[in-house]
């Protein structure tokens with residue numbers, strides 16, 4: 001079974017004498033070691049799948065790993081095996097132990113928009129910049145495992161002092177709502193285990209072995225959780241690459257890699273040096289770019305997949321031209337090499353860069369999927385329905401109460417809600433509970449009270465059904481009950497209403513599938529309450545998988561981590577974009593260079609890098625400089641295209657002609 005690994009990989013898979021760190025560059029088979037080791041533990045070492053947890057960075061990566069393991073297991077059951085993100089593992093533990101922390105198991109999980117709203121209430125401001133800063137600051141404190149008191153003690157400027165006060169109020173509000181935010185999904189389990197040794201022991205007994213992918217991007221809180229769970233024996237394998245640490249802005253700290261060597265004196269380090277992904281030229285380019293960063297660990301990386309084609313670097317006139325020529329090149333390449341759409345990825349620094357490429361792909365009828373953009377779960381129509389689910393699961397969830405009570409409109413107006421809010425906070429009640437208080441009810445007119453109670457009683461009926469009836473039935477009845485389809489068609493143009501309704505159908509279909517027993521990976525069936533928490537976890541990083549099997553992949557560099565594609569187009573390689581302007585200003589170019597390294601090393605066979613001479617920014621056209629990373633590429637491995645044309649009009653015409661020729665060739 002381990003014969004498909006090279007010698008150091010096999011050593012890593014078999015090593016069980018203590019904590020293990022596999023430290024190696026991109027494409028060297030780190031993730032492969034994890035999947036094989038899981039199977040090795042189950043098949044050769046007598047571990048039950050229940051005793052193993054593998055932690056990945058995104059839900060998508062978790063799904064991929066699940067599939068790999070299933071293939072390697074050749075149909076044998078992996079029921080109970082945990083392959084999840086830190087956040088969903090945290091959720092699993094919190095749900096089981098909620099009572100110890102004063103939460104009910106159906107607590108709500110707030111997303112970033114919800115917590116933004118709460119902060120705005122707490123701070124009594126709509127100043128977005130201030131709110132964003134405060135939100136970021138609180139999140140950093142949580143990721144560093146600092147309590148509001150510790151934050152207060154450490155605050156060394158005015159903004160931090162103010163933010164620390166807000167942090168405290170914010171936590172109190174969350175607790176009152178029986179809600180947690182994303183950061184709490186890691187921080188609370190750590191608190192739990194530090195305060196309740198018996199709970200820790202239970203989980204240590206349950207999870208006998210931990211495997212962690214992309215270790216370089218863990219933050220202090222996650223590291224603490226790993227240390228707690230794996231105990232002094234350190235029953236874990238962590239794999240990572242310091243050169244791919246790209247989440248510093250979210251509190252991840254490469255120092256955690258070094259810290260491992262200090263905290264676990266018995267830590268065994270295995271290095272992998274052979275890259276199985278990319279051609280020699282691509283790898284040389286990656287190595288040479290990253291060599292401009294200071295080295296944390298010494299690593300080597302080589303490939304015997306042949307020299308390969310030269311990398312292409314093209315200068316485009318502007319972003320329209322770039323999008324047009326990238327798509328044109330992609331089509332020509334595909335035609336010439338008889339490849340599939342799925343062999344191509346177009347990668348970029350920021351989500352906003354996708355729109356113009358999408359347009360070009362649509363014009364040319366090229367199927368694509370997009371990840372790292374607005375999550376499917378962030379769409380208004382989905383959040384509307386989810387607010388009902390959240391309220392059904394947890395009636396203390398005030399943000400969900402407000403959204404559900406007002407969407408679709410059901411006669412509950414702002415005056416009612418304001419009165420309700422005032423009464424609820426004066427009496428330390430949730431909005432839902434306050435609605436049933438006689439004293440409050442006397443404040444309202446008959447019609448107001450009627451509308452409010454109709455809504456609350458409706459939610460109560462659904463609460464009863466949620467624990468009893470199949471999730472699918474309850475969902476269908478909910479949609480009918482609130483007449484959501486009619487609401488969409490009343491408030492939107494019919495085309496957009498139709499899109500939204502279809503999205504919702506897709507969402508409900510997905511939920512129903514998830515609620516069936518044995519739906520995937522040997523899950524037990526979930527009831528509506530558990531599904532609600534799962535939905536809330538589908539984070540910003542996740543894109544929409546539209547199930548199109550053969551499609552060009554559009555992705556941010558961040559979301560492309562760990563993945564590989566035959567042919568990669570890396571667009572917008574300009575100063576100010578990659579490296580990002582803010583990073584240049586705040587002296588964080590090294591992280592941007594690692595992002596470039598991640599981008600280059602996604603490519604297996606060919607890499608095309610492009611930049612624009614001009615670009616529109618806030619309505620103004622600006623001249624742009626090529627990214628400094630382009631100059632860092634090895635000259636012999638690169639061909640440059642796109643000297644500035646003497647006659648831009650003629651060259652645009654020429655571009656159109658070629659495009660037409662290619663379309664004709666492809667019969668489109």
Ligand SMILES: Nc1ncnc2c1ncn2[C@@H]1O[C@H](COP(=O)(O)OP(=O)(O)OP(=O)(O)O)[C@@H](O)[C@H]1O
Pocket residue numbers: 004005006009024025026027028029030031032033241244275276277561562563564601
């Ligand atoms: N021993 C091997 N034999 C054949 N193929 C291998 C071997 N090791 C790894 N590969 C292949 O090389 C590619 C890269 O492997 P993998 O994704 O595990 O690398 P990684 O180190 O996790 O990369 P990244 O740093 O980008 O996450 C995969 O297609 C994998 O199947």
Ligand SMILES: [Mg+2]
Pocket residue numbers: 030031032213562
């Ligand atoms: Mg990997």
